[in-house]
Amino acid sequence: MRVDEAAEREFAEYFRARCEAVRRTAYLLCGDWHRADDHAQSAFVALHRHWRRIRDRAALDAWVRRTLVRSVVDESRRPWRRERAVDALPAVPVAAASDAVATRHALVDGLRAVPPRQRAVLVLRYLEGLDVAATAAALGCAEGTVKSQTAHGLAALRAALGDALDDLRPAG
Structure with a gap:
């Protein structure tokens, strides 16, 4: 099979331009940088495999987003990837960080407690800035499903954050 140099160059340009954004989205979906790298790589490998058949470059x-979300949700369903409850939480050192960093860490920790499908909806809607229709298209579901998963996901996030919400609100 002959390698199409123009297509390879075009893919490489797209990869360089979008690699970090896809990796960040993967991290927000799964909460672990190592797994995020794996998911981002899987999405780009799938994209490369289908590159010549994708006509709508826009x-x-x-x-890629849809492939990424499917990868994260599918992995979360595998029995060896399920999180296990522990009796005591590990001690986490408290670093002197800015409010923005503390807020981001609290949000990511809260997102880890939200079920994968709801987490995907929250990340796509609020962190990626997609509307309901685009989120439904990315997840391959109905807009009503996105709306209900958003409501359930926000409730789960609020419950997971608990008192941390009060700590994140500015005083005044």
């Missing part, structure tokens, strides 16, 4: 971000 839809590449949506294609």
Whole structure:
């Protein structure tokens, strides 16, 4: 099979331009940088495999996002990847960090407690800035499902954050 140099160059440009954004989205979906790297790599490998067949280059971000979300949700369903409850939480050193860093850490910790499908909806809607229709297209579900998963996900996030919400609100 002959390698199409123009297509390879075009893919490489797209990869360089979107690699970090896809990796960040993967991290927000799964909560672990190592797994995020794996998911981002899987999404780009799938994109490369289908590169010549994708005609609408304007839809590449949506294609990669959908592949990424499917990868994270599918992995979370595998029995060896399920989180296990522990009796005591490990001691976490408290670093002197800015409010923005503390807020981001609290949010990521809260997102880890939200079920994968709801987490995917929250990340796509509020952190990626997609509307309901685009989120539904990315997840391959109905808009009503996105709305209900958003409501359930926000409730789960609020419950997971608990008192941390009060700590995150500015005084005044």
